Amino acid sequence: MNDTALLSQAETHARPPVSSAPRWDVESVLALFELPFADLLFLAQEALRKHFDPNAVQRSSLLSIKTGNCSEDCGYCSQSKRYQTGLETQRLLSTEEVLAAAKAAKEQGAGRFCMGAAWRGPKEKDLPAVMEMVRAVKALGLETCVTLGILKDGQAEQLKEAGLDYYNHNLDTAPEFYGDVVTTHTYQDRLDTLRNVREAGLKVCSGGIVGMGESRRHRAGLIAKLANLDPPPESVPINNLVPIPGTPLANSDPIDIFEFARTIAAARITMPRSYVRLSAGREQMSESEQALCFLAGANSMFYGDHLLTTSNPQTPLDNTLFDKLGLHGI
Numbered sequence: 600m601n602d603t604a605l606l607s608q609a610e611t612h613a614r615p616p617v618s619s620a621p622r623w624d625v626e627s628v629l630a631l632f633e634l635p636f637a638d639l640l641f642l643a644q645e646a647l648r649k650h651f652d653p654n655a656v657q658r659s660s661l662l663s664i665k666t667g668n669c670s671e672d673c674g675y676c677s678q679s680k681r682y683q684t685g686l687e688t689q690r691l692l693s694t695e696e697v698l699a700a701a702k703a704a705k706e707q708g709a710g711r712f713c714m715g716a717a718w719r720g721p722k723e724k725d726l727p728a729v730m731e732m733v734r735a736v737k738a739l740g741l742e743t744c745v746t747l748g749i750l751k752d753g754q755a756e757q758l759k760e761a762g763l764d765y766y767n768h769n770l771d772t773a774p775e776f777y778g779d780v781v782t783t784h785t786y787q788d789r790l791d792t793l794r795n796v797r798e799a800g801l802k803v804c805s806g807g808i809v810g811m812g813e814s815r816r817h818r819a820g821l822i823a824k825l826a827n828l829d830p831p832p833e834s835v836p837i838n839n840l841v842p843i844p845g846t847p848l849a850n851s852d853p854i855d856i857f858e859f860a861r862t863i864a865a866a867r868i869t870m871p872r873s874y875v876r877l878s879a880g881r882e883q884m885s886e887s888e889q890a891l892c893f894l895a896g897a898n899s900m901f902y903g904d905h906l907l908t909t910s911n912p913q914t915p916l917d918n919t920l921f922d923k924l925g926l927h928g929i
């Protein structure tokens with residue numbers, strides 16, 4: 600497919616879905632990855648500028664509300680109880696602790712507050728406490744997001760009733776590679792949760808991780824899967840693997856920054872109306888590398904000095920970068 604044809608596929612995609620047929624096949628996404636870099640970034644900028652203020656960056660702050668001791672074996676994760684990562688575990692925080700962190704995030708300028716729990720999924724007894732946190736954070740005037748793992752029938756509806764805006768649940772990689780990274784739950788489990796979340800009327804945040812030893816075709820496969828969700832996620836986090844000593848992926852080769860930027864650009868072009876988030880791994884990137892990701896169409900990021908169990912650039916550093924680039928936060 601030539602550039603014009605690829606862009607016209609992007610434009611078709613931008614219209615409200617008329618059928619549930621896949622709109623992006625893996626080959627077409629691969630063709631985007633294989634464009635000359637400047638051509639790819641040009642298409643990404645065109646897609647961004649059609650739907651967004653290109654200099655506005657959505658900012659979400661993260662808090663781990665329950666840390667470590669997780670039953671699952673996700674090969675990238677510091678929080679699995681199967682790996683010796685030296686992580687200090689923490690039971691579910693109180694609403695007061697969460698509220699204090701949310702207030703601080705709001706003061707720094709975050710627009711959304713995302714609460715993450717190291718669960719395979721929440722137990723029925725856990726949900727009332729999380730619902731209380733959601734109500735309290737929303738009352739501050741922040742958008743709310745939680746990431747709690749696999750949801751059982753009815754749980755997404757309960758979270759919606761509490762006023763939750765977004766549910767984060769990443770597909771993480773292509774279906775063909777998922778089994779190399781996680782064996783304790785399946786890709787289909789994750790798709791089922793995303794369907795439950797959508798049916799409950801919540802907004803979807805779903806993306807993935809690159810740099811886990813996957814191929815370019817796998818990266819294209821992840822993007823195609825996300826773009827073909829009907830409708831696509833409102834928010835698409837693209838994480839660069841943060842290697843955690845003690846996990847199976849501790850020694851993965853870092854991904855080349857241009858390949859990372861290509862993944863962001865492919866997400867931008869195939870999901871033109873979604874916020875594409877430059878997510879984990881920013882601390883390992885220079886200012887210029889981050890700027891490249893914004894040029895590739897990222898218009899969202901994690902803001903605040905920590906992610907879940909690892910660190911993120913300090914707020915003053917991010918504010919300086921925004922000043923240098925003429926970006927403003929929302």
Ligand code: SAM
Pocket residue numbers: 675676677715716717718719746747748749767768769771807808838839840841842843879907
């Ligand atoms: N337990 C829930 C789940 O797995 O859905 C929610 C928390 S989990 C830590 C949320 C997401 O963080 C994962 O799906 C993965 O995409 C991302 N993540 C976890 N560890 C990471 C790492 N070391 N580097 C990059 N991203 C990571």
Ligand code: DTB
Pocket residue numbers: 661677713715746767769806807836837838841878879906907908909910
């Ligand atoms: C997402 O895609 N990335 C965030 C959030 N959603 C929950 C988590 C990143 C975690 C990075 C490793 C850590 O801090 O444990």
Ligand code: SF4
Pocket residue numbers: 669670671672673676677678679716717718719748
């Ligand atoms: Fe548990 Fe989530 Fe980490 Fe997997 S990614 S081990 S489910 S906390």
